[in-house]
Amino acid sequence: MGGFKTFLRKEFREIFKTWRIWVLPGIVLFFAISGPVLTAFTPELLKTVTTEQPGVIIQIPDPTFLEAYAEWIGNLSQIVLFAAIIIFGGMVSGEKKSGTAMLVLTKPITRTAFVLAKFVSNLVLLVCTVAVGTAVTWGVTLAMFGEAPAEKLLVSTGLFLILAILFLGVMTLFSSLVDSQAGSAGLGILILVVLSLLGLWGPALEYSPAGIMSASSSYLMGKDPSLLWPSVTSVVVTLLALAGGAFVFSRREL
Amino acid sequence: MAETTTGTPAIEIVGLTKVYGKTRALDGVDLEVPQGSVFGFLGPNGAGKTTTLRILTGLATPDQGTARILGRDVTDVDNDVRSDIGFLPDVPGFYPWMTAEEFLRFSGGLFGIAGEALDARVKALLELAGLTGVKQKVGGYSRGMKQRLGVAQALINSPKILMLDEPTSALDPIGRKEVLDMITALAGRTTVFFSTHILSDVERVCDTVAILHKGTVVTQAPINELKERYGSQKLVLEVTAQSNELASLFSAASWCAGVEHTNGRGLTLTVSDIEAARVAVPAEVAARGLGLIRLEAGEVSLEEVFVDLVGGGQ
Known part of the structure; x- marks a missing residue:
């Protein structure tokens, strides 16, 4: 794994010195703040609509912290995951395209170390971003609703993270395989659609990563979703995809 | 190092x-x-x-x-x-x-x-x-x-x-x-x-x-060896008086691949058979009553070697 530490250090510096520090964290923080606020003010907004249209009566129960949490998980599972797939689509191929991989990989660093450093740096970015976002959304929820039990938020966000890390692994594979960022992002979105469809089939929901996709919101709604097998298979798929990415990239010509 | x-x-x-x-x-x-x-x-x-x-x-x-x-x-x-x-x-x-x-x-x-x-x-x-x-x-x-x-x-x-x-x-x-x-x-x-x-x-x-x-x-x-190798296929000669007849004669010779006038009395010959050229050139010069001032191997540039080896079309 020659050169791994040096290259990983470069990856972290790149995150802080380029657009990468703004995009994913920016999106997550935006939803971390706006989610609870929008949830709290939605009844007020709807009341405005009803007063402007006489005869229309909409009765909405007072929102709770659970709805703020559901908004947060909904945004993470849809918009943030979608953005992450697009961003991670160029994580390996971007260096090939710009010619930097050619300069780096003619020095004593293995291609496996190169791919692994890409995965680890993006994993740290993803986990830290979601952790900070979770803390912010918890604080804003507490401020807006007066109560914000941490456990439900932590467990449901943790389940989302398993899904997000699974997609990070899958994008490592696709980005090692396909030269175009758009191409690998397209494949990632295809996998997202396939997992969503698999979620309609009971056995897949119980045993495959498809179960993780709906687990966060199910847990928030007080259901007791099957977590063990979807979590185990998600971790296995993540590791297989990562190993596949390293394998494919090691055999590619640059 | x-x-x-x-x-x-x-x-x-x-x-x-x-x-x-x-x-x-x-x-x-x-x-x-x-x-x-x-x-x-x-x-x-x-x-x-x-x-x-x-x-x-x-x-x-x-x-x-x-x-x-x-x-x-x-x-x-x-x-x-x-x-x-x-x-x-x-x-x-x-x-x-x-x-x-x-x-x-x-x-x-x-x-x-x-x-x-x-x-x-x-x-x-x-x-x-x-x-x-x-x-x-x-x-x-x-x-x-x-x-x-x-x-x-x-x-x-x-x-x-x-x-x-x-x-x-x-x-x-x-x-x-x-x-x-x-x-x-x-x-x-x-x-x-x-x-x-x-x-x-x-x-x-x-x-x-x-x-x-x-x-x-x-x-x-x-590089020097390459130039020598290809330079030996060039002959530079200088005679006592201008002779277009000599140039035409060399152009038609079977051992000659090209003739170039370098100055009024000088010629640069590209030869395909150096041994034949060494015999024929002094003989033809003498036969026309001209004196031979200089006859030596020519200098070639790497460009000439390159063009010769890979073809002029490149």
């Missing part, structure tokens, strides 16, 4: 073949680069120079044949070989957010160089590249600055073999001069393997040359 012993060749390529679809980029390349030489790997665009370098650096794999660096097969040893080489691709890609110093430190780190040794090398190489004190990010560099940084990063590990792929092809005359000066400064300190299609660059900095054409090495020799 490189040992200049003559034992194991710095680079040894045998029967190297690489096929892309229906194109044979390399078609049985044989090449031997002696340690300590500044070796010009010359060929027209598309001859297979970059493909050869990509195989040597592990960026591509051959379909057939072997490539050895200091006796080690490039496909077998990976990092072990890469520790001994420095490489500059034809279009080097740098991280635009780094400064030259940051990139050199990063490159050194990949070779496991740290501490005072890294500080000293970075300082020396920034000086060599003329980038000392430049705080600008690499993204804002000119092409010439990038190439100079490219040569500098390729030297960070004090490589035994420095491989440069077309280092001057896209540079203006000043940028070219700067990069060639850097290469000249390395002569005798490391083996330089330098691909290019610019003949004057090879003549200026290289001591040995191989000419690659359509994926095959058509010749390999020290």
Whole structure:
């Protein structure tokens, strides 16, 4: 794994010195703040609509912290995951395209170390971003609703993270395989659609990563979703995809 | 820096073949680069120079044949070989957010160089590249600055073999001069393997040359030997009076491939049979009652050798 530490250090510096520090964290923080606020003010907004249209009566129960949490998980599972797939689509191929991989990989660093450093740096970015976002959304929820039990938020966000890390692994594979960022992002979105469809089939929901996709919101709604097998298979798929990415990239010509 | 012993060749390529679809980029390349030489790997665009370098650096794999660096097969040893080489691709890609110093430190780190040794090398190489004190990010560099940084990063590990792929092809005359000066400064300190299609660059900095054409090495020799070899097929003669008749006569001779007037009384003959020419020329001059002032082997430029070997159409 020659050169791994040096290259990983470069990856972290790149995150802080380029657009990468703004995009994913920016999106997550935006939803971390706006989610609870929008949830709290939605009844007020709807009341405005009803007063402007006489005869229309909409009765909405007072929102709770659970709805703020559901908004947060909904945004993470849809918009943030979608953005992450697009961003991670160029994580390996971007260096090939710009010619930097050619300069780096003619020095004593293995291609496996190169791919692994890409995965680890993006994993740290993803986990830290979601952790900070979770803390912010918890604080804003507490401020807006007066109560914000941490456990439900932590467990449901943790389940989302398993899904997000699974997609990070899958994008490592696709980005090692396909030269175009758009191409690998397209494949990632295809996998997202396939997992969503698999979620309609009971056995897949119980045993495959498809179960993780709906687990966060199910847990928030007080259901007791099957977590063990979807979590185990998600971790296995993540590791297989990562190993596949390293394998494919090691055999590619640059 | 490189040992200049003559034992194991710095680079040894045998029967190297690489096929892309229906194109044979390399078609049985044989090449031997002696340690300590500044070796010009010359060929027209598309001859297979970059493909050869990509195989040597592990960026591509051959379909057939072997490539050895200091006796080690490039496909077998990976990092072990890469520790001994420095490489500059034809279009080097740098991280635009780094400064030259940051990139050199990063490159050194990949070779496991740290501490005072890294500080000293970075300082020396920034000086060599003329980038000392430049705080600008690499993204804002000119092409010439990038190439100079490219040569500098390729030297960070004090490589035994420095491989440069077309280092001057896209540079203006000043940028070219700067990069060639850097290469000249390395002569005798490391083996330089330098691909290019610019003949004057090879003549200026290289001591040995191989000419690659359509994926095959058509010749390999020290430049002086190559010029001598091809120079012996040129005869320069000067006679006591102008004689167009003599020129016409030589043009028609079976041993003569071309006649060129160099001045009023001089002719440069390109000959296909040097022995026949040596007999016929003095005889024909004497037969016309002219005196022979000078008859000697001609000087050829590398360009003439190149055109002769790869064809004028290139």
